Amino acid sequence: MEWQQHGRRQVYGSPWVEVWLDDVTIPGIGRIDHHVIRYPKGSTTSVVTNELGQILLLWRHRFITGRWGWEVPAGWAEPGEDPAHAIAREVEEETGWRPGRVELMTEYDAMAGISNAHFRSYHVTGAVKVGEPEDVSEAARIEWHSEADVVKLLTSSQVSDGPSHAALSYYLGPYRLACG
Template sequence: MEWKSYGRRRVYDSPYVEVWLDDVDIPGVGRIDHHVVTMPRASTTSVVTDDQGRFLLLYRHRFITGRWGWEVPAGWAEPGEDPAVAIAREVEEETGWRPGQVVPLVEYDALAGISTMRFRCFHVTGCKYVGEPTDRSEASRVEWLTEREVVKLLAAGDVPDGPSLAALSYYLGPHRLLGGAVSDVR
């Protein structure tokens, strides 16, 4: 069943998020105002690995959820910026490691029922250490972890960030099972 839209009105906007009310007709329910959250900038994530099979992760606190956890490097692309260039910039700013190669891994809709937020995830390799992270607000620690350590963190719930959980799980699952093939990204 497909919903029919009769228009939308903006409720709130900022450089980071926009909230809309869409006037929609839902088959079997009727017309309602449905909240839609949009992001003015493209979201990017990365799975960063080295030639020893380790993963580069950030340990940080998220004040909104009040939780500490491990995350992959991530961030927004500036308007008009290529998402691959954006994630290379974010990896270096957040970790102090300059990417060598950045290739598409997978794309997905993060909150398809309420948001247009779409994440583009990249696999980053060939990193060279260039110094301390320039964005010191991103993490308490930046560490290279073994695959076994990452799998244990995932299983223990110590990767509570959805985009990080999706990126790492996709890399360790379908990406590996397909022999490292890139997903059919749109």
């Protein structure tokens, strides 16, 4: 069943996030105001691997959840910016490693029932160390981890960031199976 949208009004807006009330009719329920969170920029994540099969991760604190955890390099694509270019820029800024090849693995809508949060996840190979990270606020540590260690991190809740969890799980599962 398809919802019918009659209109919308913005409740809050910033360059980072917008909150809207959409006037919709839901079949079988009726007409309601539905809260919608919109993101003006697209989100990109990456699984950076090296020739040893290791994966590059960032150890960082997230003040909203109050948790430390391992994450993949990620960031926003500016309006009109190629998302593959955006993730290459983010990887270098956050880690000091310049990507070689950047290949789209998958894309998905993280919270399709309430948000337009759209993520693209890339596999980055051939990275070359070009210096220290440009933004020292991104991570307390940047380390290469074996695939076995990444699986342990995923299953022990040490990767709690949703986009990182999705990118790593997709890379270790469907992506690797499809690429043979």
